Amino acid sequence: xxxxxxxxxxxxxxxxxxxxxxxxxxxxxxxxxxxxxxxxxxxxxxxxxxxxxxxxxxxxxxxxxxxxxxxxxxxxxxxxxxxxxxxxxxxxxxxxxxxxxxxxxxxxxxxxxxxxxxxxxxxxxxxxxxxxxxxxxxxxxxxxxxxxxxxxxxxxxxxxxxxxxxxxxxxxxxxxxxxxxxxxxxxxxxxxxxxxxxxxxxxxxxxxxxxxxxxxxxxxxxxxx
Amino acid sequence: xxxxxxxxxxxxxxxxxxxxxxxxxxxxxxxxxxxxxxxxxxxxxxxxxxxxxxxxxxxxxxxxxxxxxxxxxxxxxxxxxxxxxxxxxxxxxxxxxxxxxxxxxxxxxxxxxxxxxxxxxxxxxxxxxxxxxxxxxxxxxxxxxxxxxxxxxxxxxxxxxxxxxxxxxxxxxxxxxxxxxxxxxxxxxxxxxxxxxxxxxxxxxxxxxxxxxxxx
Numbered sequence: 001x002x003x004x005x006x007x008x009x010x011x012x013x014x015x016x017x018x019x020x021x022x023x024x025x026x027x028x029x030x031x032x033x034x035x036x037x038x039x040x041x042x043x044x045x046x047x048x049x050x051x052x053x054x055x056x057x058x059x060x061x062x063x064x065x066x067x068x069x070x071x072x073x074x075x076x077x078x079x080x081x082x083x084x085x086x087x088x089x090x091x092x093x094x095x096x097x098x099x100x101x102x103x104x105x106x107x108x109x110x111x112x113x114x115x116x117x118x119x120x121x122x123x124x125x126x127x128x129x130x131x132x133x134x135x136x137x138x139x140x141x142x143x144x145x146x147x148x149x150x151x152x153x154x155x156x157x158x159x160x161x162x163x164x165x166x167x168x169x170x171x172x173x174x175x176x177x178x179x180x181x182x183x184x185x186x187x188x189x190x191x192x193x194x195x196x197x198x199x200x201x202x203x204x205x206x207x208x209x210x211x212x213x214x215x216x217x218x219x220x221x222x223x224x225x
Numbered sequence: 226x227x228x229x230x231x232x233x234x235x236x237x238x239x240x241x242x243x244x245x246x247x248x249x250x251x252x253x254x255x256x257x258x259x260x261x262x263x264x265x266x267x268x269x270x271x272x273x274x275x276x277x278x279x280x281x282x283x284x285x286x287x288x289x290x291x292x293x294x295x296x297x298x299x300x301x302x303x304x305x306x307x308x309x310x311x312x313x314x315x316x317x318x319x320x321x322x323x324x325x326x327x328x329x330x331x332x333x334x335x336x337x338x339x340x341x342x343x344x345x346x347x348x349x350x351x352x353x354x355x356x357x358x359x360x361x362x363x364x365x366x367x368x369x370x371x372x373x374x375x376x377x378x379x380x381x382x383x384x385x386x387x388x389x390x391x392x393x394x395x396x397x398x399x400x401x402x403x404x405x406x407x408x409x410x411x412x413x414x415x416x417x418x419x420x421x422x423x424x425x426x427x428x429x430x431x432x433x434x435x436x437x438x439x440x441x
Contacts, residue, residue, distance in 0.1 A: 005331075
């Protein structure tokens, strides 16, 4: 019970700080819109090619927005000394980590709330419930390992370089499987038509569970020297 | 009586550099130790070990009768630490900062409010930390260190940004607790501490027992 209390306290503190300071969310929203505008010109998108390239553009933008969102989560606290202050309480590193991962995931979801409608407007992408669910399922897994690597990278001087090097390869399953799911959904087909063994949402949920377990086990060693 | 602090051959190194020790130290419950020394003498390194913020490279360290390496989680509920950095959240108010740390300790809003009162910041409870002066932030950091009524208090230069009134506050915060405090101010050390340890290049300078009573 105390574990959950700490998780929610940490997440609430992070989100409240962000809502007051407005450091990350406006920048992320701006990044998302600018990335779509650049993609629009770079790929010379029209009504035919826009929806066709949308799944790739979605995952590219999401992955880089994720790097920014997770990267700030621990770096700022490490610099200010507040991470150490938290770790010196009896709260436990795993609960603190989970709270920070939850807040980072919420920020990424807020970013997705801008990204998906913007894709519909700029690229004419058909955004269905399946697309939304796919992105949310991927966010859970990306947040768990992304936050773990962000915590690891925050201990080093080259944190801005280290996080992409560590996180991007591990996020590949979400890009591959999630890309497939979004492609199917945007082409108007149903995921139910795919065989059970290659159901993208089930595969991604498996990765979510695996990454959550790994991250929660490793958090103590990463955070508490 | 079990010593509040017992260190035997305590040592810390960063790569090839020996930053501290080997150091032997014993402090009885209720004693207040001032750690003195010039910059780079090893004061912060020693305090971080005592606060369980770092693990020693060698030696044994028992705090409040518990092994500081194996029983860290139990220890952290019983010790308070204020380091060089205030480690607060500038976007949150003074009270929200303490409430947050109170929740991490399993405590409530009342405890946060009473800690704020103790450090003389009750009138600034609703002001965001980013709008507080450095000295007020330092007081708030001290409030966080005593929020959970720790038996052992470890403070790294708590007087650095405090005015005269703030320094008087230190004596009030200490109460009957065991305290280890790093400072450059030997006058303050005499006022609020009962013993002193002078560090030079990571080793205890002075008498062979590492510790000497300040006024002796």
